[in-house]
Amino acid sequence: MARISLQNVSKSFGGDQGPWAVKDFCLEIEDGELIVFVGPSGCGKSTTLRMIAGLDETTSGTITIGGRDVTGLPPKDRNVAMVFQNYALYPQKSVYDNMAFGLRVRGEAKQEIDRRVRAAAVSLDLEFLLDRKPRQLSGGQMQRVALGRALVRDPDIFLLDEPLSNLDAKLRVKMREEIATLHARLGATMIFVTHDQVEAMTLGDRIVIMRDGLIQQAGKPLELYDRPANTFVAGFIGSPEMNLVDGQFFDTGGRLEVRAGDLSVGIPEKTFARSGQNVTLGIRPEHLVISNDSPLEMTVNLVEQIGAQTYLMGTLAGHRMRAVFERRDEIRAGDKLPIAFPSERLHLFDSASGASLRIAQRSGKIGAKENA
C-alpha cells in the first residue's frame, strides 16, 4: 500500500511536440484510496494507468509511489500489479502457475508461493480450479484468476484496466461488488480505469474524469454529480444524461433568468454569469418535477417503462428534454405535462468554454476547474 503522486505527467506518441495523449496530469492518490479514471475512448485514462505501471514511458512529469520516484523505472521494479481488460492469463499455464508466476520470477520460496497462492485462491473462490487451464474457465473465473495473480504479489498498488468490460451485465455487477469487497478488506491503493460511469460512481472513493488527455474534474462521486465543473462532466455523470439548453443570461433589476427561445427560467441567486452572457442551463432528468402550478408544458414523445421508474422524452418550449419520474403508468406519448424546474437543482455553464458558472447557493465554493 502506498501513496501515489503524479506531477505534470504528460505523454505524447509523436515526440515532444505532441499531439498529447495525456497532458499535465496532476493528482495525489492517498494510501488505501480507490481512484477511478473514467472518460470516453481515447481520453488518455489507460495511457495514464500504463505510465503508472511503467508499460509506457512518460514524455514529461514525475510519478512517485510511496515517496519513491519511479518515473524511469521498468515495470518490474515498481511493485505494482495490474489486471488487464482481456485478463492476459498465460494460456499455457494452469491457474496455479498463472498465480505463482510473479512470485517465482521474484525468487520466492516454494512453500511461501504455495501458501500465498492457496490463500488467494480461497479468498477468490478458485481453490477447485487451480489445475485448470485458462481456456477451461468462464469469463468471470478468468477475471478472478487475474485478480488473484495481482493479489498474491502483495503489491504497493493495484492497477485495473477496464477489468469488467468483457463480462456480461449480470457478472459485471457481481465482479464490481467483489472488487469493492476486496478493496475494503485489503485497504490497498487501487486505480480502476473504466468508461462506464456507473462503475465509476459505485466503486470510486474519488473519480477522475478525463477528456482529450486532460483531467476535467476530480472529486468524490456525489460531488461530481452535484457540482459538475463543466458541461462535459455534467453530461458524462448521470444516466440519462443532464438536459442542457443553450440560452442567454439576463439580470433585469435583480431578477435573474435564463432565456432560451420561448423558455424562461428564473435563477435564484448570484452566479458568475454576466447579463447578456451566452450560457447553458442544465438540469438532470430526475430533478424535473410535475407541478400543476408550472406554466411550462412538456409534450411527451416517448415513454420508457423500466420498472421502478418511468423515462420520458419530450419537447418543452421547443427544446428536447428528458425526464425521469417514479413509476407513472398513466403517462402516454402525446400527453402534455406541466413541468417545473426546481431552482436549487439548476446548473449554469458558460456556453463558449462549457465551464461551470456555479449557482452560489448550492456549493461551498465556486469554480472547480481542476485542470483547465
Place this chain on the structure above:
Amino acid sequence: MKSHVERLPIDSDAQVPGREPIRYQPSSRYGKGVQEKTFWKSFKKCSMKFGLYIAVLAICLYSFFPIYWMMISSVRPSQRLFLDSSLVFWPPDFSSYVSLFQQTNYIANFINSVLMAVGTIVVSIVLSAFVAYGATRLRFRGKTTLVASMLFAYMFPPLMLAIPMAAAFRSFGLTDTLWGLLIAHLAISLPLAVWLLWGFFKSMPFDLEEAAMVDGCSQFEAFIKVVLPLSAPGLITVAIFSFLLSWADYVFALILIMSDQRKTLPVALESLLGAHDLRWGEVLAGASLIALPLFLIFIFCYRYFVAGLSAGAVKG
C-alpha cells in the same frame, strides 16, 4: 399415419368477421413440382461433390505418380527397369540401394545434408525469433518496409544469388566449405522465417508479455518465458520450411561445393549420372532416400505446414 396436409384446418379463419377467408392451397413443401426441384437440387449438389472428388483425385495422381514411380522403380532390378512397366512390383529388389551404398559416399553425404539442415533450422529459429520479435515490438521508422524487403531475395532465381555468393566466399576463404553452404542456405531461409514469425508475433496480444513485465520480468525474460513457449507452432513451421529449403537445395550446393566429401545428397546423387553410364536404379534409390524424411515430416507436421502456408498468405 395421417399426413400433415390432411390435418391442416381448411378455412379456419373464415368465421373471423372482417377478415378475408384464407383458402386452402396445397402446401408447397409437399407439392410434386417442388419435390422434383428438390431432387434436381440434391442431384446437382451430389454431382458437384463427385466432380470435386474426381478433380482432387486427378490432381493427387498427377502430383504423386512421379514419386510413386520413383519409389517403385527403385526396387526393380536394374536390368528390368526399362522392360517392366507394371504399376506394382513384387517382391521388391533392393540391389540398387545396396549398389548405391557401395559405390557412393552416401553416409558422408547424408551427414553433410543433415548438418546443413540442422544448422539452417537452429540458426533460422534463433535469429528469426529475435529479429521478428524486435520488428513487431520495437518502434522504428520504415519497419514494415524493412521486413517486406527481406523477401526481396525471393524475386531472383537461386542461381543469380549463388554465383555472386561464390565470388564473395572466395575472398573470405569459405569456398568449398560447409560453413559457406550454411550461410547460403540461411540467406534463403532467414527472410522467410522472419516473415513467418513476424506475422505470428503480430497476431499475439501484447498484454501477455506486459503482464509478465508487471509480474517481474524484463522484456527479454518476458520474451523467453512467455512469448517463446506460446510461439511453438510458429517455430515448428519455421523449422519445417528451413529444413525443406536446406534439404532440397541443389543449386547452392552445386555452385559452392566441389569436393565429393563435402557434397550434400542432391549434388552427390547427380554425380551418379555420368556421361557414359546412367545408373538409373541407384539414382532412383538415392532420390527415394532423399524424399523419405520429407514424407515423414509432412505426415507428422502436416498441421504446421499448412498453418505456415496460410500464415504467409493472409498475414502481413
